[in-house]
Amino acid sequence: MIVIIVMLAAFPKLGVPDAWILYILLFFVYLAMANMWNLLCGYSGLISLCQPAFIGIAGYTLVLLVWVGVPFYVAIIAGGIVAGAFAVLISIPVFRLRGIYFAIGTLVVPEALRILFLLWRPVGGKLHGGGAGYMLRGMSGVSVAHYYWMACIVGIGSFFLMRLILRSKLGLGLAAIRENDRSAASSGLNVFRLKLYSFVISGFVTGIAGAVFYLYQGYIEPGAAFTIQWTMIPILATVIGGISTEEGPIIGTVVVVFLDFLLARYAGISMFIQGAILVGIMLLAPQGIMEIGKQIRTYFSWLR
Amino acid sequence: MASEVLIDLLNTVVMGILLGGLYALIALGLSLVFGVMKMINVAHGDLILLGTYFAYGMMTHLGVDPILSLIAGIPLLFVIGFGIQKYLMSRAMGRSMEAPLLIAFGISLMLQNLQQILWTPMSKGLTTSYALESFGLGGINLPLAYLFDFIAAVIVMFLLSQFLNRTYLGKAITGAAQDRTAAQLMGINTGRVYAFAFAISMATAAFAGVFLGLTFPFTPQSGTSFLIIAFGVVIVGGLGSMIGTFLGGIVLGVAQTLGGYFLGPTSQMLVVYCLVLLVLALRPQGLFGR
Numbered sequence: 234m235i236v237i238i239v240m241l242a243a244f245p246k247l248g249v250p251d252a253w254i255l256y257i258l259l260f261f262v263y264l265a266m267a268n269m270w271n272l273l274c275g276y277s278g279l280i281s282l283c284q285p286a287f288i289g290i291a292g293y294t295l296v297l298l299v300w301v302g303v304p305f306y307v308a309i310i311a312g313g314i315v316a317g318a319f320a321v322l323i324s325i326p327v328f329r330l331r332g333i334y335f336a337i338g339t340l341v342v343p344e345a346l347r348i349l350f351l352l353w354r355p356v357g358g359k360l361h362g363g364g365a366g367y368m369l370r371g372m373s374g375v376s377v378a379h380y381y382w383m384a385c386i387v388g389i390g391s392f393f394l395m396r397l398i399l400r401s402k403l404g405l406g407l408a409a410i411r412e413n414d415r416s417a418a419s420s421g422l423n424v425f426r427l428k429l430y431s432f433v434i435s436g437f438v439t440g441i442a443g444a445v446f447y448l449y450q451g452y453i454e455p456g457a458a459f460t461i462q463w464t465m466i467p468i469l470a471t472v473i474g475g476i477s478t479e480e481g482p483i484i485g486t487v488v489v490v491f492l493d494f495l496l497a498r499y500a501g502i503s504m505f506i507q508g509a510i511l512v513g514i515m516l517l518a519p520q521g522i523m524e525i526g527k528q529i530r531t532y533f534s535w536l537r
Numbered sequence: 538m539a540s541e542v543l544i545d546l547l548n549t550v551v552m553g554i555l556l557g558g559l560y561a562l563i564a565l566g567l568s569l570v571f572g573v574m575k576m577i578n579v580a581h582g583d584l585i586l587l588g589t590y591f592a593y594g595m596m597t598h599l600g601v602d603p604i605l606s607l608i609a610g611i612p613l614l615f616v617i618g619f620g621i622q623k624y625l626m627s628r629a630m631g632r633s634m635e636a637p638l639l640i641a642f643g644i645s646l647m648l649q650n651l652q653q654i655l656w657t658p659m660s661k662g663l664t665t666s667y668a669l670e671s672f673g674l675g676g677i678n679l680p681l682a683y684l685f686d687f688i689a690a691v692i693v694m695f696l697l698s699q700f701l702n703r704t705y706l707g708k709a710i711t712g713a714a715q716d717r718t719a720a721q722l723m724g725i726n727t728g729r730v731y732a733f734a735f736a737i738s739m740a741t742a743a744f745a746g747v748f749l750g751l752t753f754p755f756t757p758q759s760g761t762s763f764l765i766i767a768f769g770v771v772i773v774g775g776l777g778s779m780i781g782t783f784l785g786g787i788v789l790g791v792a793q794t795l796g797g798y799f800l801g802p803t804s805q806m807l808v809v810y811c812l813v814l815l816v817l818a819l820r821p822q823g824l825f826g827r
Contacts, residue, residue, distance in 0.1 A: 274635060280634070280635050280638060323814075325818055326814045326815070326817040326818035327817065329817060329818065329821040330817060330821060332634050333571075333575070333576070333577045333634065333638065334577075334821075336577065336579075336638060337577055337579070337768045338772075338814075338817050340579075340761075340764070340765065340768070341765055341768070341769070341810055341813055341814060342814075344761065344762065344765055344810060345807060345810035345811065345814070348803075348804070348806055348807045348810070349807060351803070352803055352804055352807070461761060465642075465646065468639065468642070472639060476635075501650075501653075501654060502650060502654065503650075504646050504647075504649060504650035504653075505646070505647050505650035505651060505654075507646060508642075508643040508644065508645070508646030508647035508650065509643065509647055510643075511639060511640070511642065511643035511646070512625065512640050512643035512644060512647070515629055515636055515639050515640045515643065516625065516628055516629065516640070519629070519632060519633070519636055
């Protein structure tokens with residue numbers, strides 16, 4: 234495990250091709266997002282469709298803070314904090330909803346933000362076409378390797394954070410709520426607060442991952458920042474790998490990034506293929522690759 | 538001067554009410570599927586758009602009038618809806634809450650991409666001779682398409698309520714919505730009933746699609762905003778009642794036109810979204826819910 238991490242961290246120094254570095258960077262960013270969606274949907278029973286809101290908000294915080302001269306590492310953390318604070322803010326309306334209602338309530342949020350940012354331009358003069366599109370400024374001294382290491386930290390960090398959460402009191406509480414929220418509440422768990430914690434943590438880490446992504450991207454605009462694509466990637470990664478499992482998102486993210494790589498040449502139909510995979514997995518192997526692996530192991534267990 | 542402002546305002550409100558009819562029409566299918574199967578069909582917006590693009594294809598390639606093309610469009614979406622429920626959703630329904638949602642999400646992505654390939658990402662519109670006309674009514678001026686929307690909504694809602702109250706299948710759908718187990722014990726094949734409910738929801742989507750295309754320009758990405766409008770209507774109106782859906786549509790329609798009147802056309806949808814979030818925060822059961 235440690236060997237793998239050290240190897241991954243050393244990649245830029247070993248002269249690994251840049252294209253590879255970028256795909257691994259994407260892998261770590263997506264991994265953090267997938268882990269956080271898994272925390273919400275797989276462990277807290279919150280089907281959140283507002284992850285783009287966290288990503289976009291954190292991305293904008295990053296770009297705006299760097300714009301006014303704040304160092305970028307501070308801006309990344311600030312992006313996460315603003316995204317977490319935003320999670321608290323939107324929890325007021327959406328936490329009154331349960332299950333499916335919650336899902337659609339959260340779907341409204343990124344759409345509203347997209348329109349808001351299309352209308353409003355926080356700093357700087359008017360851009361042609363209107364709306365808030367910004368280049369990231371003053372990042373000339375930072376190399377791809379730096380972004381890469383930051384993505385490594387976020388991705389690997391999110392995995393260990395998940396382990397920590399699931400073994401803590403919060404994780405146990407969430408597990409109890411997932412199994413039966415009424416009995417959890419009647420044994421003295423504050424269901425609302427535990428769910429809020431996991432929502433805010435998810436917002437914070439997703440925001441940081443989003444900020445790192447926009448640091449690498451170097452450009453942000455509302456249409457792309459609040460796109461449904463940002464909802465799809467974590468869902469796809471978690472569902473393919475195996476929802477409610479710790480390792481599932483890792484496997485799923487590998488598949489998603491590999492698909493990205495394969496489908497880069499067929500950009501026109503990539504969304505169709507991803508949608509078809511999502512439907513197929515849900516129908517044929519709803520527990521994802523992890524479950525298939527488990528079944529194969531059971532099947533061959535007579536060999537041992 | 539004051540009377541001019543008043544007439545302008547009246548014009549805006551009446552437009553909003555007529556537009557509300559269209560919104561109710563959009564939300565009707567979503568509300569039906571939700572009421573019967575307790576499932577939110579997140580692909581509803583894209584399936585409506587499928588109806589719009591079908592009418593567009595009929596119009597541009599065969600020269601068929603969009604409203605007339607419904608004769609083919611309704612059965613097409615009916616069959617698609619039946620198939621989706623029978624072969625995809627029914628397998629996932631009992632399993633978990635998120636499984637049907639994710640399948641619908643996958644369908645929505647596929648449709649978006651398909652429409653993009655078939656019709657390019659450019660903005661299109663069902664431009665007919667009457668879509669651009671307007672008519673005067675006691676000093677106020679309204680686009681004819683909006684009136685059509687409203688009339689279509691009233692007709693479809695009337696037909697649907699008659700169907701649900703009078704026919705055997707309609708009563709079976711209502712029964713399965715109220716209590717699945719009890720309905721099964723009464724000898725109702727709920728799986729079949731669900732498939733028909735989804736199919737009927739898609740038939741209303743075909744209607745909604747055509748009238749939407751007559752009223753607004755659309756792109757392959759419009760599905761998401763239609764879905765949000767439909768969900769907003771359902772939220773504001775409260776679930777389960779057709780009257781609630783109708784009133785919810787009108788509230789959103791008026792909110793949008795008034796927002797456009799006071800804040801400018803670019804921010805009118807923002808007003809609608811904020812209203813939805815506000816209603817969620819203050820009255821989650823909807824303005825007209827129990």
